[in-house]
Amino acid sequence: MADQLEQLNETIELLSDLLHSGQDTEFIESFESLHDFEMAQVYAELPAQFRSVAWRLLSDDVLARVFDNLDVDEVDIVTLLQEMPPQRGARILQEMYADNAADLLQEMPARLVATYLSLIPKDEANVIRKLINYDDQTAGSLMSTEYLAVEEDLHVDEVMRLVKKQALEAESISYVYVLDSQDQLTGVISLRDLLTHSDDLAVSEITKDRIVSVKAGDDQEDVAQIVADYNFLSIPVTDDNNRLLGVITVDDIVDVIDEEAVEDYSGLAAVNVSQINDTPWHSAVKRIPWLIALLLLGMTTATLISSYDDLVRRASILAAFISLITGTAGNAGTQALALAVRRIAVGSEQTGWKDFLSEIVAGIIVGIATGVSVFTIVAVWKQNTMLGVAVGLAMTMAIIVANLAGYLIPVVIDKIGFDPAVASGPFITTLSDLTSVLIYFSVAQLFIAHFVGG
Template identity: 40%
Template sequence: MVETNMTTHDREIEIKALLTKQKATAFREAYLDLHVYEQAQIFVDLDKTQRARLYRYLTPEEVGDMFNAIEEEPQDVVGYFKEMPLKYAGEVIYEMYTDNAVDILAYADPQDLNEYLHHVPQEAANEIREMLHYEDKTAGAIMSTEYVAITANQTVRSALQVVKKEALDAETIYYIYVIEDENKLQGVLTLRDLLTNDDDVLISDLMNTPVMSVRVDEDQAEVAQTIRDYNFLALPVTDFDDTLIGIINVDDIIDVIDEESAEDYSGFAGVDVENTPANPFRAAWSRLPWSLGLLILGLATAVVIEHYQALIQDDSTLIIFIAMIMGAAGNAGTQSLAVAARRLTNKEDESESFGKLILAEVWAGLLVGLASGLVFALIAGWWQHNYLLGLVLGLALMLSIATANLLGCLVPWGLDRIGIDSSVVPGALIATVSDVSSVILYFGLVQVFLRWMV
């Protein structure tokens, strides 16, 4: 990083001081000199009085630009609008990119929303209302309506005029979309195409067709995949008539990718790693249902062990190694789960290939189990001077690991079949279920070999 970055903290102190001292001009100079991202970082650290002054010292346009870069949760940001005069709030909203404004306004009270939008020009207000209807996590919810559109019968010269005119408002001017009657999406070209061709060339001779586009109801994860694969900077969004209604920019897609990967990680870990409440009571409360659920599920292990209590009473050596078997199988099963869930999330799944995956995981489980079982049998046999017990333990370990791997694949696959996102299966679920299968397998084998063991 260049040195500008080193002094972020100092600048924040300086800027807060200027607000406290009510130095409007000096504040404007220092604050507006920063990148909007840095402005936003400082803004969210201000107290209420400081924010009130900031609204007085900055224009709604300046605040709107900065609000585009705020990274707080939208449900928190919406509160800032309530602090502003209504007209000011409306103007801030109008200045923001529609997709960003909509994200936040989705959390506004209906009454507040109406009052803000009353101060937004009619057309923009309608657009915002319309976008508020798109379902969360679809293309419609993350698209922006500020794009550059031209028609195929224009020349490069006139297209460049349009680009220059739109350059101040459009979120990107680097892709230019070609539309025909009723806004139907017809082609696309890049600003690079415009700059490298003569002024008199017709757009129709230059544009790329057909255009890759996404439908407004498409899942945001699919949109991200397309942008990732094709290295696009933006992707047009159409409605059900192929009418161009917006574009999705690569910076919004980066947020989607982060969000999706945090969800996968959180799902597997069984805890929301992005929004951990700092308050331990809340944290405990949010984890409790799941912990209790697994505890109840784990009761099955107690039922099984109680069932074989007489055996243990006769020979307590039997119980010494039970924790090792359960632990090893649980670990193996969660590994399989990770592999299987990842495969299902990346949609590479066609039933046939997933069948192969299951088979491969079970085989891998048998092999890992065979090797660890052998080691285990020797250690246990030598330690307890009982190689038959060692054999039973080794066999139980092998079968438990293979079963755990099977469970690790089957559970997410089954959920995926019935339409539940397989990435929400936590490793802990597989570990708990495999605890149950492991004790059943172990004591089942003990039962079988019992006559030779005692």
């Protein structure tokens, strides 16, 4: 990674030098020899005065590849586009893959979107406009409208001619889609099959009619799971009448899998880990709301403990085990939570009650094993068997409850239609602090006569 960064900086310096010394042809040649991803990185990082020369020198096609490969979450892509006159920006948007152009326009204020779209030929503007309207995180928002499609009843050589003609525009050339006269998707031909069969074969012989497709409104996480399972390089997106709307390519699926993983991870930690390059101030400001919210929940636990003040006065040793019980139960709850969130994410067989019982049994086993350990340690250490019984019993019960909460909360959140990843580990631990303390002091109250020397 460090090497890559170094290499990038060297390239930027080299290209800046070429521009500085007026070696325009050499600049264009060097720039175009880069990979698309590198072009994008370099372009975004060029000093502004050189970038304003660069876009004058580079072709629309090359700039379209640059903007296709800029990450809207990492770079202020709108400002980069606005460095050029609107007409030029519009030409680049038009050259870009429609899905990327739509993503870029979604970063702009509405007024600016209207300006750019008015400068793009009507047909292409309409394609982009439609893509903008798909909800975020759906198949529609990911799909590209530049795909290879042919009608039925052709031969291999005819299809290959079409493929060659359209190959430069299409975002993926791995599959050719077969459409009937109503634009309905009736089959898929792989490029591999086209290449390995003779020219005069009817393509119907190598067309797969067992099509795996998704609907435009499908959740991106489900689409990613299908592409990952089937090892597809792209997947077609259709409307409710099975008309082909676009295709989603595997590079977008790679991004989705990463994005969803970051979401789950962030949820578990109660902090958004996707913005790792924030300033300390911004970073702190984003963490504080969660902490304060959990603090208020934690205050109820403090209130509860202070209501047991008499008990603590009678047996100050009880204070020693508060953090042990809340901490351990919180850990058990976090484990149950993570397992439940993962189970929901991979769409594991949701046989409801079986899952539920299974988790209860696991919680009981974990609770008893831990409770017995604590009993042994306390009984030996404090030479007080009944204190050990009280703490061990409280531990077992607190773990069973925390475990159940860790399991149930994401399941319920999922059932009412939210992303279960919002049920964070810190929320579970803070909530289980309350239940654990309640259990602990209730048990202690029952046993106090036995472990406090009269």
